[in-house]
Amino acid sequence: MLRSIGKKLLELLLFFLLMSVVSFCLLKLVPGDPVRSILRVDDVAVSNEQLEAMRDQLGLNKPLIVQYGIWLKQLVQLDLGHSLITHRSVFTEFAGKLPYTLSLTGGSLIVMLLIAMPLGTLSALYRDRWIDRLSRTISLIGSSLPSFWLGLLLIQLFAVRLRMLPPMGEGSILHLILPSLTLGLAMSAVYVRLIRSSLIESASQDFVASARARGLHPARVFLFHTFRHSLVPLITVFSGSMGSLLGGTVVIEVLFAYPGIGKWIVDAIAARDYPVIQGYILFMSVFIVSINVLVEMSYRWINPEIASKGKEIG
């Protein structure tokens, strides 16, 4: 058991090292010069000496491998450098923006669950009846909608026409409603289908039939047998789509001028703020890998069978 954990940790370490090389190289390969954008060469007259001096100051004249070494050494000390534009530490900036994105993600997950759970369950219970057809049609159309377009329409309806909610920015819980609704609606289209097919699959299992044969109450069978069994595939897909959810927040944050990490990275890309972009890639990979590890652990809790299998292998 200890050995398998050690192996897993070593693998993770290697993975992060790889990610650091990738994110470092990526920025060295692409066109565009951070020095020019810091000194705003396009707007202000700058001499070549000044450009060179700035390059020296930032260490951009050293060989690549040395630059990577310096960067990695700082990285281990959790120092990701400073933003070239705001001059604040990348880590502090990230930590400041993360709560916004997390609350947006959380909000959209709540919206998604509120919509997809009942619809998916009803679809599975009344398979091929009108409610099932309706919810499948809605989810097919929903998954074809561009989320930013849905957001634009929602802004027009709730903020401009009805004046019920603030259209953009942040400040109160009210500002969170429209972006969460947009993302949540777009997500639920996918999850209605998933929940439906997963529940139908579980309901055809032998242990469900046997529970029913033992005369258990149908509601109990559904909750403790069918539903529980369908959780594993759902959580797998869910953890897999965590990345696309975080990706989805980027466009929505830009659309709603919401100061989360999505808007942060788009602004950083536009300004060629290299330390921020490097930091972002690393944070994201750490975040997503940690979620995957958490999900793997949750399987053991949901399905004891997996836990025992894991022990045999480990």
Added chain:
Amino acid sequence: MRIITKHDLQAGRKLQRPASVAPILLAMSVLALIMAAPALAPYDPYNVAIGERLKAPGAGHWLGTDHLGRDLLSRIISGIRTTLGTSLLILACSMLIGVPLGLLSGYLGGLCDRVFKRAVDAFMTLPDYIFAIVLSGLLGPGLINLLSAVIAVKWVSYARLARSIVLLEKQKEYIALATLSGVSPHRIVIKHILPHTWGNVLVLAALDLGKIILMIASLSYIGLGPQPPAAEWGSMLNEGRLYYHTAPHLMLVPGLAIMLTVLLANIAGDRLRDKYDVRNKERA
């Protein structure tokens, strides 16, 4: 692990049957539409006419005009080429890069394959959407850069799928039989294994098409796509957003165009999936 059914085994052969003429015809007509797009437009999509600006849909301009007086219908039609054409090109390139690499890695096996698998897994950890945004942002705005960024992100899933199919097929007796009878390795891959991948790859591609269209549209919306005056549905939405009050059609029409195209792609994908019976895409 997916159990290979008789259905799957026939999937490769089905392409050669006359019954699958219909999808090929459909694909041809979509391609023809993309080619003929400029000829179909009633006006020049780039012709600026300030006097005609922000007209509501009506007799002269069926879908109205935009903030520069350009005919919206013509722009939507020429957008077919940019949005749908680019998406199809991305799909084709991703398949052409991913499938051979996946086949090769899976067939050769050994250290090469292990390194490849690790690299692909690492690649898949970062969400494709974020990767595409970072890449296309760094490459700079523009259609070609957007295209390369999305291909760079998308080929991986095709490589992974092709690899997993090779791994399944390789263990089968007919491959051993072919090897024993002295069929050369590249002939085994091309004649025996490649046909089995088509069904799965096609389904993945059809389901991907909608996602790629949405990805391109949203990247253009945040300004990373083709630059004005190019007609792309996502960037048209971005331009039209400011004129919602006076000309709501500028926001509704491109959005509906995206939605309908993605809807059609998704329906086609679902049909294909049912046909090839690829229910579970879990990979080895």
